Amino acid sequence: MSRLNDANQVLAKEIIGRYPKARSATIPLLHVAQQQDGYITNEAIAHVAELVGATSAEVFGTCTFYEMFKMQPVGKYLINICTTMSCALLGAEELVEHAEQHLGIKTGGTTPDGLFTLERAECQAACTEAPCLQANYRFRYRVTPAQLGEFLDDLGEGRLDAEIPPHGVVARVRQSIPVDRAVGVVAPDDVHEAPVWMSA
Amino acid sequence: MSSYTWAPGYIDDGDRPQIVTSRFQYEDGHTLERFLATGGYAGLKAALARTPAQVHDEVKAATVLGRGGAGFPAGTKWGLTPTEVWPRYLVVNGDESEPGTYKDRLLMERDPHQLIEGCLIACYAAGLSQCFLYIRGEMALAQERVATALNDAYAAGYIGRNILRSNFSVDIVLHWGAGAYVVGEETALIESLEGNRGMPRLKPPYFPAAIGLYGKPTIVNNVETLANLPWLLTHSAADYTAIGTATSPGTRMVAVSGHVKRPGVFEIVNGTTTFRDLLYGDEFCQGIRNGNELKAFVPGGGSAPWFLPDQLDLPFEAKLVGAAGSMLGSGAVMVMDETTDIPKAALTLTRFYAHESCGKCVPCREGATWLERIMERLADGHGTETDLEQLFEIGQTICPGPFPHAASERLGIEAAPFPFKMTTICYVGPSAYTSVHSAVTLFRSEFEAKIVKRKLIPVSVGAIDDQH
Numbered sequence: 245m246s247r248l249n250d251a252n253q254v255l256a257k258e259i260i261g262r263y264p265k266a267r268s269a270t271i272p273l274l275h276v277a278q279q280q281d282g283y284i285t286n287e288a289i290a291h292v293a294e295l296v297g298a299t300s301a302e303v304f305g306t307c308t309f310y311e312m313f314k315m316q317p318v319g320k321y322l323i324n325i326c327t328t329m330s331c332a333l334l335g336a337e338e339l340v341e342h343a344e345q346h347l348g349i350k351t352g353g354t355t356p357d358g359l360f361t362l363e364r365a366e367c368q369a370a371c372t373e374a375p376c377l378q379a380n381y382r383f384r385y386r387v388t389p390a391q392l393g394e395f396l397d398d399l400g401e402g403r404l405d406a407e408i409p410p411h412g413v414v415a416r417v418r419q420s421i422p423v424d425r426a427v428g429v430v431a432p433d434d435v436h437e438a439p440v441w442m443s444a
Numbered sequence: 445m446s447s448y449t450w451a452p453g454y455i456d457d458g459d460r461p462q463i464v465t466s467r468f469q470y471e472d473g474h475t476l477e478r479f480l481a482t483g484g485y486a487g488l489k490a491a492l493a494r495t496p497a498q499v500h501d502e503v504k505a506a507t508v509l510g511r512g513g514a515g516f517p518a519g520t521k522w523g524l525t526p527t528e529v530w531p532r533y534l535v536v537n538g539d540e541s542e543p544g545t546y547k548d549r550l551l552m553e554r555d556p557h558q559l560i561e562g563c564l565i566a567c568y569a570a571g572l573s574q575c576f577l578y579i580r581g582e583m584a585l586a587q588e589r590v591a592t593a594l595n596d597a598y599a600a601g602y603i604g605r606n607i608l609r610s611n612f613s614v615d616i617v618l619h620w621g622a623g624a625y626v627v628g629e630e631t632a633l634i635e636s637l638e639g640n641r642g643m644p645r646l647k648p649p650y651f652p653a654a655i656g657l658y659g660k661p662t663i664v665n666n667v668e669t670l671a672n673l674p675w676l677l678t679h680s681a682a683d684y685t686a687i688g689t690a691t692s693p694g695t696r697m698v699a700v701s702g703h704v705k706r707p708g709v710f711e712i713v714n715g716t717t718t719f720r721d722l723l724y725g726d727e728f729c730q731g732i733r734n735g736n737e738l739k740a741f742v743p744g745g746g747s748a749p750w751f752l753p754d755q756l757d758l759p760f761e762a763k764l765v766g767a768a769g770s771m772l773g774s775g776a777v778m779v780m781d782e783t784t785d786i787p788k789a790a791l792t793l794t795r796f797y798a799h800e801s802c803g804k805c806v807p808c809r810e811g812a813t814w815l816e817r818i819m820e821r822l823a824d825g826h827g828t829e830t831d832l833e834q835l836f837e838i839g840q841t842i843c844p845g846p847f848p849h850a851a852s853e854r855l856g857i858e859a860a861p862f863p864f865k866m867t868t869i870c871y872v873g874p875s876a877y878t879s880v881h882s883a884v885t886l887f888r889s890e891f892e893a894k895i896v897k898r899k900l901i902p903v904s905v906g907a908i909d910d911q912h
Contacts (some may be wrong), residue, residue, distance in 0.1 A: 270639030309641035311623030330701035332792040371701035372453035381584040415587035419618040425604035432658040435531040442571040
């Protein structure tokens with residue numbers, strides 16, 4: 245299944261409805277696709293293009309620009325070890341080495357059991373808590389090599405399932421605008437006057 | 445208590461004013477209940493009791509400086525929209541990813557309603573009819589917290605149609621990014637929000653306030669900037685400017701990381717707190733780790749030229765720091781002690797910018813990667829004598845003319861002040877050169893010590909026959 249499933253199509257239409265122009269929903273819908281399949285398939289790109297009124301090439305162009313969208317399957321857990329300055333000053337490279345040894349793969353690789361993909365990441369906005377890492381974008385702070393091994397084992401054996409969902413799931417809480425409260429959208433070119441509160 | 449398990453890194457020792465972090469002390473500071481119990485949405489009510497123009501004037505009078513990096517006053521920015529062109533939009537820049545910067549994520553995770561309230565006040569004052577809250581993709585918890593807060597605030601009547609039974613109506617839409625540093629540049633942010641590759645737009649127009657989202661006037665404000673507004677409205681511009689200095693009023697959030705005893709995120713008094721206070725003060729970082737000597741520090745995020753111990757007594761004030769050869773940027777100080785391998789440390793930043801270059805401008809796309817390759821071999825001890833000059837030559841292609849750097853008594857050099865000229869649309873290109881320029885200018889001997897003295901193969905430019 246690579247096109248968006250029925251439930252996700254309903255969600256996609258709700259998301260598109262929040263923007264004055266449908267194409268603005270491109271990145272959120274690619275996230276929906278990645279949540280569904282764990283990565284972005286060509287079929288999903290074509291489907292998102294259909295939904296937002298763009299060509300597949302345009303959506304492909306957008307998709308490949310952003311780090312988080314994976315065009316190939318990755319492990320259930322994407323481990324991003326930050327290696328930018330503050331983390332590097334406090335031992336990020338040792339952490340990367342330790343992770344490579346522990347998982348038996350190089351950065352950029354995926355373990356044969358499909359559980360882990362290891363990557364070097366750029367600054368994750370946790371610089372005071374260096375060195376830090378993210379597993380599917382959930383943080384671990386001030387990580388020592390020993391803690392890293394334990395953490396990876398816990399993840400692999402499913403002990404952190406409640407906290408860390410599989411790759412593709414970013415936010416587990418979604419915005420939902422109640423119909424009776426929504427202002428709703430107007431096409432940008434159809435508005436010519438100041439909003440009412442400005443003229444009062 | 446001075447730090448809290450639920451706000452990793454945040455430290456509120458001492459008796460400093462709190463404008464944006466007052467709810468960090470509560471574990472449930474992100475909930476609507478706690479927000480309302482601690483004066484939440486009172487700023488919105490105060491705003492609605494006045495005309496939009498009066499609110500706008502208050503923000504102008506307070507000189508709320510943009511906290512994203514450029515430090516442009518928010519009130520002035522709102523006033524740059526062309527008259528009688530509608531609709532106007534608000535885009536919130538929550539794409540925090542400048543190396544060393546850690547504050548907007550905390551503000552979104554710990555007090556999302558404060559940010560929402562700030563958005564509402566901005567929309568009311570500047571006549572912005574829809575708000576898009578762009579949160580960096582990698583910040584899963586911030587997205588969940590803001591989504592929950594938006595859902596609760598909609599249900600309670602604080603967002604949407606006829607807010608608090610007034611004629612003010614606005615939708616706030618949560619938008620997820622997907623990982624790209626350059627999207628923090630405001631026109632790239634708008635491109636991304638339109639569903640495109642996040643590449644900065646050609647300038648002019650210099651401000652999206654003229655032509656922005658969907659070609660309409662758009663205000664782009666940083667998370668921390670907006671988080672200041674609820675306090676400002678429940679207090680006054682006079683109260684706000686009573687904190688800090690005339691040119692840098694209020695407080696600002698600063699993250700200090702690297703080789704200090706106690707790294708942390710602090711809400712500091714703007715304009716008067718010095719770097720020495722921050723690095724050595726008891727209520728702040730308490731000195732360099734292991735009692736080591738300070739070697740250098742980055743005063744304003746990865747894009748800022750480096751400072752030396754010579755600059756420790758400078759206060760956190762934009763003009764003074766600019767004259768001293770750097771910038772305050774996004775409120776991020778990264779500290780290096782005497783044990784730091786400078787070429788390697790600088791390389792981590794060069795690599796960052798080379799990786800994040802969007803590819804639109806040639807000097808950045810080619811230059812950043814080239815800088816990275818040279819820095820890599822210099823750091824690894826494979827560099828050659830010509831490499832250092834080559835770095836400067838590439839730098840001149842990105843930033844022709846003098847480039848800012850700090851003064852050094854040890855080296856006997858004066859400061860070269862901000863700003864600089866650039867051949868790229870946005871600051872990613874110059875930023876790729878910044879750490880290279882600082883490291884080589886201030887620590888040249890460390891690079892030279894690593895250079896391999898090779899015998900160059902002589903190349904004849906004369907007639908080949910001569911050598912026979």
